[in-house]
Amino acid sequence: MFAADGLQPAPARPNRLVLSDVILVLAIYLLVMVVTAHVIDPVKMPKDPFSIPQPIIADLIARLGAVLFMLYLIKERFSGGAAGFGLRLGKLPFGILCGILGIVVALPVVMMVGILSTLFKKVPVHPLITVLRDHPSVEIRVLITISACVAAPISEEMFFRGMLQSFLAQHFANQRTGWHRWRLNSAAWRQHEAPATHGSTDYGNSPAPTEAGLPLPEDQAAPASAMLPPPAANTRERWLAILITAAVFALLHGQIAWLPVLFPLAVGLGWVYERTGNIWSDITMHAAFNAVSLTVNMLHLH
Numbered sequence: 001m002f003a004a005d006g007l008q009p010a011p012a013r014p015n016r017l018v019l020s021d022v023i024l025v026l027a028i029y030l031l032v033m034v035v036t037a038h039v040i041d042p043v044k045m046p047k048d049p050f051s052i053p054q055p056i057i058a059d060l061i062a063r064l065g066a067v068l069f070m071l072y073l074i075k076e077r078f079s080g081g082a083a084g085f086g087l088r089l090g091k092l093p094f095g096i097l098c099g100i101l102g103i104v105v106a107l108p109v110v111m112m113v114g115i116l117s118t119l120f121k122k123v124p125v126h127p128l129i130t131v132l133r134d135h136p137s138v139e140i141r142v143l144i145t146i147s148a149c150v151a152a153p154i155s156e157e158m159f160f161r162g163m164l165q166s167f168l169a170q171h172f173a174n175q176r177t178g179w180h181r182w183r184l185n186s187a188a189w190r191q192h193e194a195p196a197t198h199g200s201t202d203y204g205n206s207p208a209p210t211e212a213g214l215p216l217p218e219d220q221a222a223p224a225s226a227m228l229p230p231p232a233a234n235t236r237e238r239w240l241a242i243l244i245t246a247a248v249f250a251l252l253h254g255q256i257a258w259l260p261v262l263f264p265l266a267v268g269l270g271w272v273y274e275r276t277g278n279i280w281s282d283i284t285m286h287a288a289f290n291a292v293s294l295t296v297n298m299l300h301l302h
Contacts, residue, residue, distance in 0.1 A: 007239070011277030012232040013086070014079045017167040021073055025159055028069050033062035056143040063155040070158050078166075085162055086279040098276050099284025106268040106285065107292065110261055117260035129297045148294055153286035160249045160266070161273040161282050168241035169233035169274075177231040242270035265289060 037058040071082075078084040086095075128144050233241070246266035250259045269282045 007235040007274050010238070010275050011086075013084055013166050013169070013277065014232065015084070015166050015170050016077045017073070017163065017170060019167070021077065022159075022163055022167055025066050025070055025073070025163060029062045029066040029155075032065035033058055036061045053139055053143055056140070056147055060143075060147060060151050063151045067155050067158060070163060073163070085166075086273070086277045087158075087162075091278050092280050095276070095278040095280025096284050098272065098278060098281035099288065102268060102272045102281060102285045103288040103292075106265060107289065109268075110265045110289070113264055114261040117257075121257055126293075126297075129294075132294075132298065145294065148290040149287050152290065153283045156249075157269070157273075157279055157282040157286050160245055161269055162279050164248065165241045165245040165270055165273065168244055169238050170231075172237035172240060173231040173233040176234075176237065238274050242267060242274065245270055 037055060040054050040058060074085045074087065075081050082088050128148065132141060132144060246263050246269075249266040250262035253262055269285055272281050272285060273279060
């Protein structure tokens with residue numbers, strides 16, 4: 001897992017994501033959340049927002065909006081589209097299998113870290129668990145289960161692992177190979193995406209690159225063999241992306257006390273995504289972890 005070339009044979013995810021794409025996903029989620037909450041719940045928000053169904057429904061709609069925007073980015077920014085992102089439906093059975101194996105390995109480690117962390121500091125109860133305890137209505141429980149076991153795994157794994165981690169890995173690879181090469185790769189990308197029936201590619205105002213990195217005359221198209229492939233992240237760059245993404249994932253969940261549990265879980269999710277190139281694996285792992293957490297807490301409440 002930590003070998004110098006441990007992730008070298010893993011599937012590459014060449015992409016043209018920029019930081020503004022990642023920020024836009026968050027902005028769209030927050031905007032849809034605020035607008036939807038105002039439309040469906042104009043009354044004063046209660047002390048426990050998840051004690052009524054409206055905020056949960058607003059969160060589900062906001063996650064759907066973010067997922068739809070990410071699907072657009074996947075089509076526009078990733079080489080191969082959904083297949084390059086690891087979202088192809090044909091890979092779903094294999095992804096579920098990998099996700100089950102992953103959670104079997106990761107869950108005991110995460111639970112052990114969680115138990116040890118409680119010896120030093122009391123870990124606060126998640127707000128959803130508090131709602132399940134204080135407001136045990138069927139409607140609320142169904143909505144919370146859908147949110148925790150379906151909506152959150154899909155939207156968060158697509159964002160954190162699929163978008164943020166892929167952007168960071170590609171960013172570090174671009175820095176290593178040089179931004180000049182990255183600009184040449186933009187022309188190569190257009191050649192890669194062009195239909196195979198076309199004899200040449202329209203590069204607009206940018207002349208096509210050659211193997212030596214020098215532009216050809218505008219009236220002369222470069223053959224496909226002269227195109228530079230998008231730079232692939234090496235093992236070090238992928239691990240750096242995994243660790244940064246895991247830290248952001250843990251911090252954005254709002255409680256510092258949850259860091260000892262969420263960080264190792266996120267590292268495992270990041271490694272599985274890099275190793276398999278299959279986002280279904282991470283969605284399955286995340287959903288299984290949340291389902292186990294809800295089940296354990298519900299049994300504890302009873």
